Amino acid sequence: MTFSPEWLALRENADARARSTELVDTLRETLVNRTPLTIRDLGCGTGSMGRWLAGRLGGVQHWVLHDRDPRLLGLAEAGMSAFENVTVETREGDLTSLEASDLAGADLVTCSALLDLLTAEEMNELAMACVEAHVPALFTLSVAGRIELDPAEPLDAAFQDAFNAHQRRVVDGRRLLGPDAPAAAEEAFAAAGASVRTAQSPWRMNADALQREWLRGWVGAAVEQEPALAAEAPEYLRRRSTASAVVHHVDLLALPGAV
Template sequence: MTMALASRCPPEWLELRESADAAARAGELLGPLDRYLASRPAAGGPLVIRDLGCGTGAMGRWLAGRLPGPQHWVLHDRDSVLLDRARAGVRGPAADGGAVTVETRETDITRLRAPDLAGTALLTASALLDLLTLDEVDRLAAACAGADCPALLTLSVEGRVELAPVHPLDAEIAAAFNAHQRRTTGGRRLLGPDSATAATEAFERRGVRVWSGASPWRLGAGQAALAAEWLRGWVAAAVEQRPALARPAEGYLRRRLDACAAGALRVVVWHRDLLALPWPSGGGER
């Protein structure tokens, strides 16, 4: 499996956002996932769950205890430092007390094929789809459909942000940020806010049913550190995309950070979670 994604994501950022990610994920998607897994013939061993772009292992920490066991997690990432943290951080027990085991693989995943998923009961990824291209998302859907493998794909950006109190520059910063998310880099045109729609269409073309759920970050005074770091990155990306914003964005960011530090800023960053289930012909939920 090969992959060429954007530069390394700092582990400090991943750790800072983990609690907000956990609170945001669309837990209602676990119901159909549980029913799907229960409908499958017993494999005679643990559920093999592959986490693509696992980072520090946050998805495993959130999901392992919500699914029945035993489970064997295969954590994929291109960063050995992140993999070391993930290996130590994903533990059991499973929801029914079953054992949870872990292995890590320093691999890339944009050229995933169905044979790579042989024996896999579930593929997961978090905050990954928006870093992919249309072709890469299409290959991912093809691999899952070809292997009859369900996929839980969470926290893809939707391009919608709400800030309170409102500022006149909010919409312009947001538009520039969304354009940055859709930029072409290294010859790859990223999907950014279009990724959840593109993935849904790619799975449905192959006869795979897709459930969808909103997974917004809701950041207030209790998440001031995350909100401040998100603001810095959000504005920096907007300015990189539109350098003419640099001067007004400087004052904008300063005022927003002051409000954040005072506990007076509220931010909602909208994401979308997808669950793709290849129900057996003639059975399952319709």
């Protein structure tokens, strides 16, 4: 699954506002005196996670950007290379079978809005790889499956349930975690022996351009999953485009030892 650069650009500011700075503060304490920092960004997209995190970590850093889309990797490399004291390399390919040996030399593994696209088995393997490699993990903006629209109306629950089911669909024989990702990630890291902290990281929108684009995708996926909603969709979309919206996410910090 790939995402357009336009969509990633549209959501970048909302992502930046939503991510937990408290988890970064905790992470920074564990990385003291490590220089340069080597950071692996999984599913980096256009590099928004690096642009958000690099300045908050400080010091000399080397980012290894992973993605399956070469176009996005090029944009990410260009954007990250503008940072002082930051060097960048890119790795194109699949992210669903990383092992501890693949993370050798890393000081941090991070990702943003990725875990819902993994299966439960892939999530378990990723957590085990991080812990076995003794690498902290900061995974942000995992969808929680909960939307708040204000004012609320009865159809909200039907569209939310259909969208969540769509996110849990089977793709090429893989059942995606979707909104089960935050709990699955926390459980996987805890089972692997890591110390885990989580924080809420909601998008908050008020009838803006991001909300309109998000809402079209949200309703479209719900209708794809539950065609019976198609008749309601156009008018529902019109009404909800003027509501305020909160889209809930969860950030997770896993440390491979006691906090």
